[in-house]
Amino acid sequence: MRLFAAVLPPAEAVEELYRAVAPVRALPGAVDLRWTARESWHYTLAFLGEVDEELLPELERRMERAAHRTDPFPLRVHGAGRFDGRALWAGAAGGLDTLRLLAERADAAARRSGVPMEEHRRYTAHLTLARSRVPVDLTPYTAALGGFEGLHWEAGELSLVRSRLPVDGVPGEQPRYEVVRAWPLGR
Template sequence: MRLFAAVLPPARAVDELREAVRALPADGRLRWTGEAGWHFTLAFMGEVDDRVLPDLRERLRRAAAHTDPFGLRLHGCGHFGDRALWAGAAGELDSLRMLAERADAAARRAGVPMEQHRRYTPHLTLARCREAVDLRPYLEALGPFEGTRWQVGELSLVRSNLPVSGVPGERPRYEVVAAWPLGGGA
């Protein structure tokens, strides 16, 4: 199954971001991600063999237990080249980065082949495009966005179900398959 570790924003944060995104200019070349897909990916694992799942789950549980809850908020925006627009994060980013490092290490130690390691950039993908798009109007509009602070208290293991119908505009579906409290809480 196709998996990744993530921090999921609470409903209030999603509501605030939805309102900000709703005010953005329309451009049919952008493929907007659905709200159900708004998350901070910590470690993308791709296809994971069922045989490593028990060890992976245990290692992710330990990674969560070794990370204290921390404050985060959606903040501003950014882009990857001219093909992806994202919302950023502010708050205890060192804690978010540490959780990402621990999730990546947990996957590697469980035997999941991971991509080459690079510094974690906290982002929540809002839109992608196949061709170059001038993202400046979106960056200017979302740049001052400040969401309400929330307490991150959980690490989630999420399954990504890619579209298979061939219907234009179909989006991946995401399903939380396991979650662990940060700091070893119940």
């Protein structure tokens, strides 16, 4: 099964961001982007890819340990950015050091469970809003959302999420995400 570890924003933060993104979706060229569904918005900590089900018990045990070793922390959706003209994202502010630490712990938990992980890279907290199959100038979108300051909330849970890819050839089809397990942060 295809998995990732994530922090999920609360419904109020998602709704607030949704209202901020609505006018951005009306900008010229926005119809050419593939906008992610608000139900799928999350901060990915570690992408695990395809995981053999026999690894799940050990993976879940280690993810639980990572969650318990990390205290809850303040977070909010903040600003916007882009990756190579192919992805538009909203950033984060607040306890970023703790968010990065949790990402490192989730990555280590997966590796120690036997999940073959990609090359480790510096963590960038982001919530993907839209993607493009070809590079495009995302500057107008990042400028429109650059000043966004979301409400403060407490990140208190680490989630292991299953990703079901969209069916090829179905217009508007989105990936579907399902929380497999979630653990409270702290003891």
